[in-house]
Amino acid sequence: xxxTVLITGSSSGYGEATAKLFAARGWNVVxxxxxxxxxxxxxxxxxxxxxxxxxxxxxxxxxxxxxxxxRFGRIDAVVNNAGYGLxxxxxxxxxxxxxxxxxxxxxxxxxxxxxxxxxFRANRSGTIIVMSTAAGAVGVAGESLYCASKFALxxxxxxxxxxxxxxxxxxxxxxxxxxxxxxxxxxAQRERAGFVIPDDYKAFTRHAAQLYAEILRSADSGAIDKVxxxxxxxxxDGTDQLRYVPNEDARQVxxxxxxxxxxxxxxxxxxxxxxxxxTAK
Numbered sequence: 001x002x003x004t005v006l007i008t009g010s011s012s013g014y015g016e017a018t019a020k021l022f023a024a025r026g027w028n029v030v031x032x033x034x035x036x037x038x039x040x041x042x043x044x045x046x047x048x049x050x051x052x053x054x055x056x057x058x059x060x061x062x063x064x065x066x067x068x069x070x071r072f073g074r075i076d077a078v079v080n081n082a083g084y085g086l087x088x089x090x091x092x093x094x095x096x097x098x099x100x101x102x103x104x105x106x107x108x109x110x111x112x113x114x115x116x117x118x119x120f121r122a123n124r125s126g127t128i129i130v131m132s133t134a135a136g137a138v139g140v141a142g143e144s145l146y147c148a149s150k151f152a153l154x155x156x157x158x159x160x161x162x163x164x165x166x167x168x169x170x171x172x173x174x175x176x177x178x179x180x181x182x183x184x185x186x187x188a189q190r191e192r193a194g195f196v197i198p199d200d201y202k203a204f205t206r207h208a209a210q211l212y213a214e215i216l217r218s219a220d221s222g223a224i225d226k227v228x229x230x231x232x233x234x235x236x237d238g239t240d241q242l243r244y245v246p247n248e249d250a251r252q253v254x255x256x257x258x259x260x261x262x263x264x265x266x267x268x269x270x271x272x273x274x275x276x277x278x279t280a281k
Contacts, residue, residue, distance in 0.1 A: 004028040004072040005235065006065065008053055008112060009082030011038040013182035014131060017228045018079055023048050025232065030068035030075065047072075055082045055108025061115045069119065077127040077235045078116050080109040085188035086145045087212075089205065092197040098145055101191075105149035110156065117169070124168040129234050130157045132173050134250040138257050139269070142208035146188075161242060172234035173243045176227045177250030178215050185216070215249070223247050 005022050009015040010031035019031040023045045031042045032053030039050035049071055053064040068075050086093065086101040113128055120126030135143055136150030154173060161171035197205060220226065223246075230246035245251050256265055 001073060002026055002028050002047065003076040004030065004068065004074060005077040005079060006030040006032060006068050006075050006116070007079040007081055008032050008055060008108075010042060010050070011035065013081075013184065014176075014224065014227055014231075015079070015081040016042065017224050018081065018231050019048065020045070021228045021232055022235075028072040030064065030072070032064045053082075053112075055112060056103055058111050058115070061112055065115055065119065074123060075116065075119060076125070077129065078112060079129045079131070079231060079235075080112055081131045082108060082112075083131065083149075084191060085143070085184055086149075086191055087143055087188045088145065088192045088195050089142065089197060089201045090144045092195040092201070093145055093192070094195070097191065097195075101145060102149050102152070105146075106152050106156070109153060113160070117164075120169045121167055126168070127170045127172060127235050129172045129174060129231055130154075131231075132157075132175050134175050134177050134245075134247075134253050136173075136175060138253050141211070141272075142205065158242060165240070170240070171242065174227065174230055174234065175243055175245045175250055175254065176223070177220075177247035177253075178223065181224055220247060220249070 005027050007015050007019050007022075007029065010019045011033035015031075015033070019029050019042050023029045023042075027047070029042075029045075029048040031039055031048055031050045033039055033050070034052065034054045036043075036050045036052050042048050043050040049068070051064040051067050052060055054060045065075065083105040084101070086097060088097075109130065116126070116128070120128075130153060132150050132154050133146075135147045136154040139147055157171050157173050164171060226246040230244040234241075234244050245254055256268055260268075
């Protein structure tokens with residue numbers, strides 16, 4: 001019997017690409033999304049079902065898992081992919097926007113994990129793959145709130161991995177870099193619409209926008225493929241590896257964070273941000 005994966009946020013980006021890859025490689029796929037009408041192309045694939053799952057609606061989480069088990073017999077892996085970016089200086093973001101971002105990126109992922117764990121414990125096996133980002137380990141200018149949610153998700157995921165390893169359940173963290181074509185930027189722009197940025201930040205935000213645009217221009221055109229291949233590897237390699245870094249730009253910045261001294265890392269980051277700080281004076 002084929003293994004089964006449940007993927008959240010499958011309507012576009014990494015989630016949709018991951019669903020297609022797993023299906024092409026013989027897995028059963030429970031592709032979940034807030035609006036199943038967006039998943040017609042996935043539903044046409046062999047051994048793929050499209051179910052509604054909104055990570056802010058715990059009943060929908062339970063129902064999607066139950067329907068997946070009823071259809072395929074069991075679930076072997078979950079890809080916690082649903083999430084979005086909130087790109088803004090901290091002071092300009094209303095508390096409600098921050099709460100929503102944490103509800104989706106952190107609490108939503110926790111609720112999916114909580115819902116699948118009884119099934120995994122009963123089977124004494126299962127893999128939970130957590131979609132993080134290089135910004136889950138490195139502070140990025142203009143992304144303080146998104147970083148906060150992903151730092152929280154990474155710390156939680158690592159800690160809970162120790163709780164679960166004796167039960168045959170594995171946690172895997174994916175740390176992508178920039179990947180054009182995922183819809184990340186468009187969603188982030190919609191989420192910050194209406195934010196009022198104090199004039200004192202205008203020079204900072206202009207410079208941050210230029211840096212972000214340059215990062216996207218220089219990104220690997222095959223980044224999405226590399227990310228979904230790393231997700232598949234995490235689900236199938238049978239190792240205890242916790243973190244996977246699929247993109248070269250992410251590897252470079254994470255090496256600066258993890259493989260150098262604190263002094264060297266902070267000097268690098270402050271130098272990177274110095275033009276905007278000087279301009280803002």
